[in-house]
Amino acid sequence: MLTLDDHLKNWDEAIRPGSIQERLERTERWMPYYSAMAEKQSNMIAAQSGGKRESSAPCAGHGAEAFVSMLKEHGCLDPSFTVLDIGAGSGGFSLALAPFVSRITALDPCKASLDLLIKRAMHAGADNIECVNSPWELYDSDEQFDIAAASMCPAICDLDALRKMEKLAKKRCVIVTVFPSSVDPHRRRMMRELGIRPRGMVTPAGHYMSVLYALDRCPEVFRESFSSVSRITRERALEHYTKYFAVFGVDAARSADYINGYFDRYAQDGVITEESRMDMAMITWTI
Secondary structure (H helix, E strand, O other): OOOOOHHHHHHHHOOOOOOHHHHHHHHHHHHHHHHHHHHHHHHHHHHHOOOOOOOOOOOOOOOOOHHHHHHHHHOOOOOOOOEEOOOOOOOOOHHHHHOOOOEEEEEEOHHHHHHHHHHHHHHHHOEEEEEEEHHHHHHHOOOEEEEEEEEOOOOOOHHHHHHHHHHHHEEEEEEEEOOOOEHHHHHHHHHHOOOOOOOOOOOHHHHHHHHHHHHOOOEEEEEEEEEEEEEEEHHHHHHHHHHHHHOOOOOHHHHHHHHHHHHHOOOOOEEEEEEEEEEEEEEEEEE
């Protein structure tokens, strides 16, 4: 039988998060990418609304609404609850939670993403979300929250981060993450051909489960799969993937050459069709 140390070693080898300083430096490398994504989404919202306040705005994010519905159905939410959303990004999980809890603190290192979250919250009429612009590694609070949650967040990447999350939760922890069976064929092929082996990405569900069981927790696991089909133009691929590959040290000229060649090989009628499937888990346990 594997010990806790065995499971922690397997987790570290799979994710390779590095030291806290390395994580902070890696977070900084992601900022231009996330800022560009947030700006693009913000412009889309402005275009759709004509600059006027709407009663609602898109708030989906990695199955957020489905998983929040499961929490509600299982009696895990209460109108009096406070929530810490770790790595909130542009607010998919926070916005899905907002109608069912008292207050949400949305924590994220990307200011542009939080600015977008605020805009989306205004459109959705959600006035119970407050934003904190900080990386998880530097976040320090005396407040405890009824629920500490992290959805598709790479920051919960070792035992210290997991224990810090538990320390901030009075009642429950919630982690939404992926199974390795998730499929994103074109992105995966491109990264393999470019020789990119990413570090510090989102932890697959199995590592969390192994460590939690070894810690004598009793986690519940809810599983959902989400499929999507997108058609990517050459222009869009150059805009998106040049920024994405830059996070991993691939310069813009090399990215552009590679993406153009990739389109020459795989595009049909000027577009690449990406059929993605996200096999996802929500892991939740009481404190």
